[in-house]
Amino acid sequence: MDGSYRALSNKSLESNILFWGQENCAPNYTFKGNNVRDNYVIHYIQRGKGTFASANHSMVTLQAGDVFILPKGVPCFYQADNKEPWSYFWLGLSGIKIRAMLSDSILSTQNYLRQVQDSKFCQSLQNLFEAAHSPSSLTNDILIEALLYYTFYNLNIEYPTKRRKNSATKDEQLRAAITYLRQNFEDSSLSIIDLCNKMDLSRSYLYTLFKNNLGLSPQQFLINLRMEQAKEYLANTDNTIQEISRIIGYNDEFTFSKAFKKYSGFSPKIYRQSLTK
Structure with a gap:
């Protein structure tokens, strides 16, 4: 020691x-x-x-x-x-x-x-x-x-002892969370903890809110937003895969490519080539 x-x-x-x-x-x-x-x-x-x-x-x-x-x-x-x-x-x-x-x-x-x-x-x-x-x-x-x-x-x-009383309904909370993720998903530093702190909700409560209403965890919803935006860039721009990965919130091309293949079944390169055909 x-x-x-x-x-x-x-x-x-x-x-x-x-x-x-x-x-x-x-x-x-x-x-x-x-x-x-x-x-x-x-x-x-x-x-x-x-x-x-x-x-x-x-x-x-x-x-x-x-x-x-x-x-x-x-x-x-x-x-x-x-x-x-x-x-x-x-x-x-x-x-x-x-x-x-x-x-x-x-x-x-x-x-x-x-x-x-x-x-x-x-x-x-x-x-x-x-x-x-x-x-x-x-x-x-x-x-x-x-x-x-x-x-x-x-x-x-x-990390406050008592959460401030939140009078918003569950539907309002869900809409606010979705809006926040849609507005900030391109930020590579964005995390679900950030969202919880922003909305003054516990992570377990937010997870249940998303799962019960969307069938997805907040993290998976964030990934889906990024992947769908990546598809748009791959289909409609000449941006390199490295540029696209950075634009949609990934710090490196490898992590983005791995996530994209898991989401779509194709690597970003193969997905783009399939569109041109």
């Missing part, structure tokens, strides 16, 4: 990073210190997997892309997997505002989040971790404090 650790000297009454660390854990590794912390310690899993439990919560299996937090004053247990032990980094947080800033997020109620790697929260958390590595200075202390608030801002926006 190897890793790094550092305590920071900058102090703020309201919010502060006390220390940071990073660890590549050995199989079945568990923390041998006090399992009741005097501060908040947030972990981001970079690779592998393990198990995590906190007082009054069931044990869960977490993996790369997940986050868990050791709340102040709460007994916790966490252990690396036997075959795929996790690697993670952590930030120790203190200050009178930390608990308040956590209180409006799911992280404060269940003490973990799954698959946050594509979120703004995750990006700002990683930026905060990187900033904590720099030598202490007035400029860097300001940066750390700004990033800390921005991280909690994204956490509460993207």
Whole structure:
């Protein structure tokens, strides 16, 4: 097992990073210190997997892309997997505002989040971790404090404890979701999580909404939109297959060609040739 650790000297009454660390854990590794912390310690899993439990919560299996937090004053247990032990980094947080800033997020109620790697929260958390590595200075202390608030801002926006009451009917929700996908499917960064956050709906609810009404998952509906548009470009333009793949939201030609063949039964090249005949 190897890793790094550092305590920071900058102090703020309201919010502060006390220390940071990073660890590549050995199989079945568990923390041998006090399992009741005097501060908040947030972990981001970079690779592998393990198990995590906190007082009054069931044990869960977490993996790369997940986050868990050791709340102040709460007994916790966490252990690396036997075959795929996790690697993670952590930030120790203190200050009178930390608990308040956590209180409006799911992280404060269940003490973990799954698959946050594509979120703004995750990006700002990683930026905060990187900033904590720099030598202490007035400029860097300001940066750390700004990033800390921005991280909690994204956490509460993207993972709120309570969903706002949505008075729209299921038909209205479905139409809105379809419209959003049709307007944004050409964006390669578009994901179903983006759609859920935009509409303030859970992923399971949105999946059920699409399945019950269209017989398709939201992801498959998005793929169908892209494939039908690809057919239009293949039939009516001279754009190369590489250009078409980029236009309809794919970052590379290979991934697009594979998806197109699965959808139509033909590669894009063969499909275009069949039209000319």
